[in-house]
Amino acid sequence: MSEILGLLQPSGYGFRGLDAGGQWAIAFAPAAGLKCHALHSGACWLRLEGMPSPVRLEAGDLVLLSGQHGFSLFTAPDVDPIDGYDFFLATPPGETALLGGGGEVSGVGGFFKFESVHAAMMLEALPPLIHIRAGATEGELIWPITRLMRELRSPQPGGTLVARHLAQTLLIEAFRLHLADGATAGVGWLYALGEPRIRSAMAAIHADPARRWRLEDLAATAGMSRTSFAVRFREILGEPAMEYLTRWRMVLAAQRLREGRQSIAVVAPAVGYESESAFGAAFKRVIGLSPRSFANAAGQL
Secondary structure, three states: OHHHHHHHOEEEEEEEEEEEOOOOEEEEOOOOOEEEEEEEEOEEEEEEOOOOOOEEEEOOOEEEEOOOOOEEEEOOOOOOOEEHHHHHHOOOOOOEEEEOOOOOEEEEEEEEEEOOOOHHHHHHOOOOEEEEOHHHHOOOOHHHHHHHHHHHHOOOOOHHHHHHHHHHHHHHHHHHHHHHOOOOOOOOHHHHOOOHHHHHHHHHHHHOOOOOOOHHHHHHHHOOOHHHHHHHHHHHHOOOHHHHHHHHHHHHHHHHHHHOOOOHHHHHHHOOOOOHHHHHHHHHHHHOOOHHHHHHHHHOO
């Protein structure tokens, strides 16, 4: 998880409080990035586009939304919603927005943006809604949220770095709690982390991406037969193990090229390719650009 979030590179975040009263509805259009909302008191409903019915949120609940779908928060389904982005952006980061006189429902909402050029690909592998209920959190998410709000509200020297670490801490804790709550029936890297045998194979790939891995090597690392491992890996990751290996190598390569400190000749063997032409072909197949075109484009950003 640390390696994946390290590549996601949370670089932007904006959190604001909400104190609402009466009947209200706030709608959010789909937008890039990961959305986070935590309820401190009261209760409301969340409706996500594509889901058959709304989800009730109660005090202590936290939700993460991958941003691929629009959603709304409301206390009454027949109320015309206000635009969430216009409403919250009118309030400075770290401060609390007042709606309907306040006093009945309070919470914190915000977003994470990511620098990585592959953030969208990784976020697409997350479920559209992660709902962590109050009983699972045991207050573990309150501290990073409260501290992050304080850093945004009253900037101090070094506050940018502190806020970035708090944002990463919040994400990691939320993902851990989601897995600890028994969320294993899904497809993607988050669910793979919840299965020890598949996780061990992923960890081996991440620890030594340049190794000449064979499917039987990864199966042995996982303590499974070659066939059982191949089937289970594909079931839980949504792609064959060797394709995951290639994609992970290209994600690492793209990150190094984007940073501009290493040449293609250095990057290729670092991710397991002796031939620059073989590396270039794999890179273009996964990323959509040649390594040189990608590096040039990244240097112009």
